[in-house]
Amino acid sequence: MQELKDIWNLVLNLIEKEVTAVSFDLWIKTLEPLEIKGDKLILLSPSTTAKTQLIKYHSIVLKTCIAEVMPNVESFDIIDPTEKESYLKASEPVNSNCIENNIPQNNVNCFNAKYTFDKFVVGKSNQFVYAAARSVAEHPGTKYNPLFIYGGVGLGKTHLLHAIGNFLKTNRPDLKIMYATCEKFTNDYIESLRASKEGANHNFREKYRKLDVLMIDDIQFISNKTGTQEEFFHTFNDLYQNNKQIIISSDRPPKEIATLEDRLRSRFASGLIQDIQSPDFETRVAILQKKALQENYNVDSAVITFIAEKLDTNIREMEGLLQRVVFYSNLIGKQSASMAEAEEALKDQIDSKKASLSAKNIIDCTCKYYNISEQEIIGKKKNKEIVDPRQISIYIITEMLDLPLATIGQIFGGRDHTTIIHSRDKISELIKTSPRIKIAVTDIKSMVLKL
Ligand code: ADP
Ligand code: MG
Secondary structure (H helix, E strand, C coil), X not given: CHHXXXXXXXXHHXXXXXXXXXXXXXXXXXXXXXXXXXXXXXXXXXXXXXXXXXXXXXXXXHHHHHHHHCCCCCEEEEECHHHHHHHHHHCCCXXXXXXXXXXXXXXXXXXXXXXCCCCCCCCCCCHHHHHHHHHHHHCCCCCCCCEEEECCCCCCHHHHHHHHHHHHHHHCCCCCEEEEEHHHHHHHHHHXXXXXXXXXXXXXXXXXXXXXXXEEECHHHHCCCHHHHHHHHHHHHHHHHCCCEEEEEECCCHHHCCCXXXXXXXXXXXXXXXXXXXXXXXXXHHHHHHHHHHCCCCECHHHHHHHHHHCCCCHHHHHHHHHHXXXXXXXXXXXXXXXXXXXXXXXXXXXXXXXXXXXHHHHXXXXXXXXXXXXXXXXXXXXXXXXXXXXXXXXXXXXXXXXXXXXXXXXXXXXXXXXXXXXXXXXXXXXXXXXXXXXHHHHXXXXXXXX
């Protein structure tokens, strides 16, 4: 169970970034992971109040962060101490092979049933990677080996790995398949070292080198782990030489994984390296429509378009927004979700986008507008071509962001807060008299809002 605790700690790290420190300390941190049952994570809260609070205010963040770290987990349940005993009594023994390792052994299925090829929407951004994944699933070990898939967060890498797993499970039940996150592979390796020091036999090599298909998700986390890289290199060679299929995912191409050994980099390059890009608007709409259909969500098409317009880089977040709208509509007793509910449900999200606009965004836009560098705008130059944009960006920052003047001073190369006040007041006067300044301020602001 130590392993589940370690994985839970990774979930906590993510949640900590998403909620206020008070909520985190008061509610989230008190949760204890009990077990994974089927595809459900069971969490124990210290009291009924805590449970109510968590369900009411934090279920979405919990769901999202759990999904991020534990792709095999579909949902979670919170039980409170009054329910613990009856829960334990009713609890059937879990399939420890599958659960404990978070990976499938032979025919045990730990792949998320929702992540199949059928449910993957293909568009311009992912057609090649989809074709490559399908081809590998149909001809493991012979077509593209290794297959290296890379792309940003929430773009479908894990989905495709599971799709290959699900496909093989159905069509090639004879094969030994293993899916492991890089973290899992590393922990397994570390555990094997510890065990062998203690004279125990840990079947790490046996486990990994006897496979027909090995998938490692998020390999970028291997970058600073020399020992794990070494072990992976040997595992890789062993499997590769025996024509076993290796599939790897990463958030960046091999050449950008810092401190990745050259010999590993060249091994990766010997197969197919395929990127997965952000989906275009039509694909985003299709993904949301499919999701709504799949989950039986009753939503107006305007809501889908609205969400697809709001987010263009992360499909997981986009799905999260859709879920939020549906959740909110159900809460207020609506059968279907229309724009009115969407606007209400996503108000915070939209506001928080505004809040997350950083001073850097404003500086970047101003620099772009005036075609000057960031160094110049925050530097010491006193010529008008630089001073005007500098004062304008300071003015916009004071207008759009709720930052202390001293902080703005710091951002602008350690200037005093009185300088910031001077810049702000000067531009707010100039706007009234100079059309040139007024237009610049309006244009830059709209550039920032479009980010
Ligand atoms: P990654 O591993 O790249 O961070 P995931 O595979 O976890 O991303 O995908 C995030 C979510 O988006 C999942 O729910 C997945 O099903 C969904 N998703 C991503 N791409 C697609 C797609 N092309 N069609 C349908 N759903 C998708
Ligand atoms: Mg992933």
